[in-house]
Amino acid sequence: MKDSANLSYMIDVRGLNKRFGDKHVVRDLSLQVQRGEILGFLGPNGSGKTTSIRMLCGLLTPDSGSGSCLGYDILKQSDQIKRNVGYMTQKFSYWDDLTIRENLDFVARLYEMPDRKRAVDEALEGLRLTSRAQQLTGTLSGGWKQRLALAACMLHKPRLLLLDEPTAGVDPAARRDFWEELHELAAQGITVLVSTHYMDEAERCHKLAYISYGALLAQGTAAEVIESQGLSTWAIHGDADRLVELSRQLRGQPGVDLTVAFGSALHVSGRDGAALERTLRAVTQGQALRLEAERTGLEHVFIFLMRGSADNFADTLGAGR
Numbered sequence: 001m002k003d004s005a006n007l008s009y010m011i012d013v014r015g016l017n018k019r020f021g022d023k024h025v026v027r028d029l030s031l032q033v034q035r036g037e038i039l040g041f042l043g044p045n046g047s048g049k050t051t052s053i054r055m056l057c058g059l060l061t062p063d064s065g066s067g068s069c070l071g072y073d074i075l076k077q078s079d080q081i082k083r084n085v086g087y088m089t090q091k092f093s094y095w096d097d098l099t100i101r102e103n104l105d106f107v108a109r110l111y112e113m114p115d116r117k118r119a120v121d122e123a124l125e126g127l128r129l130t131s132r133a134q135q136l137t138g139t140l141s142g143g144w145k146q147r148l149a150l151a152a153c154m155l156h157k158p159r160l161l162l163l164d165e166p167t168a169g170v171d172p173a174a175r176r177d178f179w180e181e182l183h184e185l186a187a188q189g190i191t192v193l194v195s196t197h198y199m200d201e202a203e204r205c206h207k208l209a210y211i212s213y214g215a216l217l218a219q220g221t222a223a224e225v226i227e228s229q230g231l232s233t234w235a236i237h238g239d240a241d242r243l244v245e246l247s248r249q250l251r252g253q254p255g256v257d258l259t260v261a262f263g264s265a266l267h268v269s270g271r272d273g274a275a276l277e278r279t280l281r282a283v284t285q286g287q288a289l290r291l292e293a294e295r296t297g298l299e300h301v302f303i304f305l306m307r308g309s310a311d312n313f314a315d316t317l318g319a320g321r
């Protein structure tokens with residue numbers, strides 16, 4: 001394997017495109033990820049995240065574009081890439097009636113790994129699964145199954161993990177533990193690209209990339225992603241019924257791009273800060289409502305980016321794009 005310590009980027013791709021029939025699923029994707037970084041890949045269903053991941057690890061050939069993964073050319077060296085990344089697909093499968101150890105041993109056998117026992121022992125230990133090694137996989141909770149999936153894709157000690165919605169459907173406590181593991185792996189120099197729909201997970205990534213209709217709309221640290229959209233946000237406090245009505249009333253008004261109920265307040269965001277403030281002062285004046293400037297957060301930005309694109313490329317919504 002190439003010496004990853006000397007690579008400036010573990011993933012470095014430019015201008016990747018992929019079409020399926022007349023669907024342009026990934027558009028001019030350029031992405032650079034440094035060693036030890038956790039990059040969160042976000043976007044609505046069907047926006048092209050899985051397709052992008054599959055191109056990065058050499059499972060799918062892009063129609064155009066170029067780049068490298070772990071220093072290997074994504075067009076010419078896909079075999080080396082496949083051997084050196086850990087890819088956790090959305091549907092990791094295992095045998096319910098085998099123990100955790102037996103499942104890991106099965107995977108090690110599949111990859112014809114030398115010294116299987118040691119590899120399995122280390123994977124069990126690394127992900128704190130040793131105490132459960134003899135438990136039947138079918139009896140594990142969702143969180144422990146995800147940990148097994150992570151152990152399986154760590155068996156061959158990859159320097160890069162590509163995780164496709166690894167915590168979908170897992171409870172918050174198990175998701176938190178899973179993320180502790182990811183941070184420990186990152187601290188050891190392992191690079192992680194992880195797709196997620198969970199906002200709390202987005203906040204735990206070093207960097208973020210937001211994709212919609214196959215195009216990267218924002219990328220950088222959370223602060224950079226927030227800054228990039230130039231949104232101003234206000235909170236309106238008042239009677240709950242009145243806020244619901246106000247939310248309807250505000251839609252389409254000058255400066256208003258987004259209204260969203262946040263706890264007991266209504267948050268309103270927009271790109272034209274001056275117009276937004278004028279509108280909000282006018283509608284709240286003389287009313288039993290309190291208007292306060294609010295810090296724009298990641299959640300506001302993602303809701304803003306997601307408007308009107310609940311399921312990208314779904315037959316009705318994606319038409320004409």
Ligand SMILES: Nc1ncnc2c1ncn2[C@@H]1O[C@H](COP(=O)(O)OP(=O)(O)OP(=O)(O)O)[C@@H](O)[C@H]1O
Nearest residue numbers: 020025044045046047048049050051052312313314
């Ligand atoms: N092999 C394929 N053939 C045809 N269309 C495909 C193929 N793979 C994916 N697509 C389509 O490409 C689009 C993007 O799919 P992709 O799975 O990359 O999105 P995603 O962002 O990972 O979605 P999700 O969050 O739902 O997993 C979808 O419309 C999907 O139906």
